[in-house]
Amino acid sequence: MKARITKYDRELVEISARFLAGAKANPESRAVLERYGYTAEEHQRGEHLVREANRSFEWEEAGKAYNFLSPTPQRRAREARDWYADGRRRYMRACLRRAEEATGWLGKGPASSWPAWRKLTFGTAGAAWSAAAIFSPRAWLAQRAELRSNLARARGPKPEGAPPPKDTALVELAGWYERWRLLAQRVFRERPDMMAPYGLTPGKAPPRLRGKEAVKYGEKAAGSLPIVR
Numbered sequence: 001m002k003a004r005i006t007k008y009d010r011e012l013v014e015i016s017a018r019f020l021a022g023a024k025a026n027p028e029s030r031a032v033l034e035r036y037g038y039t040a041e042e043h044q045r046g047e048h049l050v051r052e053a054n055r056s057f058e059w060e061e062a063g064k065a066y067n068f069l070s071p072t073p074q075r076r077a078r079e080a081r082d083w084y085a086d087g088r089r090r091y092m093r094a095c096l097r098r099a100e101e102a103t104g105w106l107g108k109g110p111a112s113s114w115p116a117w118r119k120l121t122f123g124t125a126g127a128a129w130s131a132a133a134i135f136s137p138r139a140w141l142a143q144r145a146e147l148r149s150n151l152a153r154a155r156g157p158k159p160e161g162a163p164p165p166k167d168t169a170l171v172e173l174a175g176w177y178e179r180w181r182l183l184a185q186r187v188f189r190e191r192p193d194m195m196a197p198y199g200l201t202p203g204k205a206p207p208r209l210r211g212k213e214a215v216k217y218g219e220k221a222a223g224s225l226p227i228v229r
Helices: 009-027 029-032 039-063 073-102 117-136 138-154 166-187 192-198 210-215
Strands: none
Touching: 009 029, 009 039, 009 192, 029 166, 029 192, 039 166, 073 117, 073 138, 117 138, 117 210, 166 192
16 A cells, blocks of 8 residues: 655654754753753664654655555455555545535535536536546556555565554654653743754643653643753
């Protein structure tokens, strides 16, 4: 399955890379963060996660990403079939959505400003054409071809040097970034000049954390963390 890379995926990698660059270029502020757990190992882990996310993007764009999570060929084949079924459902929903928008009754798109008679004439024809795309042989053949490719890939082992699946890489990176972003934003909350290199700006307090991190970095810890002035 070829996963779509969204602008939000790329933004997460970009802001994480900027945070790392800020820490690397500003030893004074980094020394403050190190007192609260931002060790050299954590910095290296962040760099590794950014590299893995970028590699996962490259493999996705090249059409060779290995996105299976299951350990056996049989279970990987089941994953591939689930991807196919999900892709078909999303494709059909998209066709129906375009059909609804083509009528102009949803208030979106150029048809929304048409007179009623034009909506009925042209909008209905456009809606019928969009709905008929559900049964497009070309789309079905492309989706079946992707299924065959995924089933073939499921029979083999994970390629040597393959990055983690895109979503896995991004979830890990997001967890790393949110933890250290929250710490930096609290510690430097009265020093915009120290926040800027990390890509942070003063403003609304970060969202409340839960679990163990809430005690260490969350709202309850806000009073105990020093404010760099």
